[in-house]
Amino acid sequence: MTKYGTFPGARPRRLRTTPAMRRMVAEHRLHPADLILPAFVREGISEPVPISAMPGVVQHTRDTLRKAAVEALEAGVSGIMLFGVPEEAKKDAAGTAGTDSDGILQVALRDVRAEVGDDLVVMSDLCLDEFTDHGHCGVLDARGRVDNDATLERYAEMAQVQADAGAHVVAPSGMMDGQVGVIRDALDQTGHEDVSVLAYTAKYSSAFYGPFREAVGSSLQGDRKTYQQDPANLRESMRELALDLEEGADMVMVKPALPYLDVLAKVADAVDVPVAAYQISGELAMIEAAAEKGWIDRDKAILETLTGIKRAGADLILTYWATEVARGL
Numbered sequence: 349m350t351k352y353g354t355f356p357g358a359r360p361r362r363l364r365t366t367p368a369m370r371r372m373v374a375e376h377r378l379h380p381a382d383l384i385l386p387a388f389v390r391e392g393i394s395e396p397v398p399i400s401a402m403p404g405v406v407q408h409t410r411d412t413l414r415k416a417a418v419e420a421l422e423a424g425v426s427g428i429m430l431f432g433v434p435e436e437a438k439k440d441a442a443g444t445a446g447t448d449s450d451g452i453l454q455v456a457l458r459d460v461r462a463e464v465g466d467d468l469v470v471m472s473d474l475c476l477d478e479f480t481d482h483g484h485c486g487v488l489d490a491r492g493r494v495d496n497d498a499t500l501e502r503y504a505e506m507a508q509v510q511a512d513a514g515a516h517v518v519a520p521s522g523m524m525d526g527q528v529g530v531i532r533d534a535l536d537q538t539g540h541e542d543v544s545v546l547a548y549t550a551k552y553s554s555a556f557y558g559p560f561r562e563a564v565g566s567s568l569q570g571d572r573k574t575y576q577q578d579p580a581n582l583r584e585s586m587r588e589l590a591l592d593l594e595e596g597a598d599m600v601m602v603k604p605a606l607p608y609l610d611v612l613a614k615v616a617d618a619v620d621v622p623v624a625a626y627q628i629s630g631e632l633a634m635i636e637a638a639a640e641k642g643w644i645d646r647d648k649a650i651l652e653t654l655t656g657i658k659r660a661g662a663d664l665i666l667t668y669w670a671t672e673v674a675r676g677l
């Protein structure tokens with residue numbers, strides 16, 4: 349009470365007085381089950397290889413990947429998303445290593461499934477960029493452009509081999525038109541009706557993928573602007589969303605997360621399927637780098653971004669910090 353009298357109405361600060369009070373009235377809570385761990389597995393290495401632009405993240409050997417999967421499971425994380433990094437010599441124009449049943453991603457899927465069974469949801473990135481010598485997410489036509497429909501044929505094959513290898517969920521990230529429908533058909537026609545599709549619905553052409561390109565040893569020259577979305581566009585994501593749902597997406601994703609929380613909120617409002625957001629490599633790099641310089645509190649910044657992503661509407665969050673964060677919750 350001030351000497352000027354009582355202000356009418358509520359005083360929101362009353363509900364912020366103690367940690368217990370703040371905890372009680374928190375509107376959003378992170379739970380380990382919200383989290384999915386993206387993980388890289390590299391062919392032909394005997395020790396994990398650190399990724400310099402992603403402090404704390406490594407390219408796993410087959411062995412350390414299995415361990416990382418078990419650790420994630422024990423921490424309560426829901427799923428793991430696998431990315432394969434083939435030997436350089438195995439890359440070619442069509443990305444054949446991506447559809448070889450003994451390719452690194454397929455081998456890793458079998459390894460991880462053997463380790464965790466059905467206890468952890470095992471997901472695989474369904475895209476050609478790690479396997480092509482030109483680094484694009486699809487195959488090229490005679491003029492060097494990414495050929496949408498020829499790429500779909502490759503994706504159909506990829507979906508089948510990944511499902512054969514044990515993926516519970518395949519996650520097409522190449523942004524080809526019609527990819528979800530073609531993949532759904534391919535799965536259904538090969539006895540994989542139970543395998544889900546997590547569609548990268550709104551995937552923007554982002555500067556924040558930079559560190560990932562090191563992580564997968566990308567061969568890309570140029571950019572992905574003819575297939576990934578322009579950061580200026582929001583309405584376009586709603587069009588992508590409608591198409592993905594029509595084509596049979598079981599879950600949808602927005603990526604990156606932090607610069608696109610408006611897109612995430614709009615997508616989450618519009619759908620009745622689970623919505624995922626991917627906190628990508630550059631989002632991790634920003635926080636780790638600033639923390640290393642002593643400019644921000646790393647742990648608080650991580651939790652704040654994840655909480656923000658959840659508040660914006662994500663049911664699921666892919667984050668390289670998944671295991672660490674889950675342990676601390």
Ligand code: PBG
Nearest residue numbers: 475477521556557560628629630
């Ligand atoms: C493409 C793919 C990318 C990421 C996930 N899948 C990179 C790209 O589009 O260039 C980025 C993930 C990250 O930056 O953490 N297969």
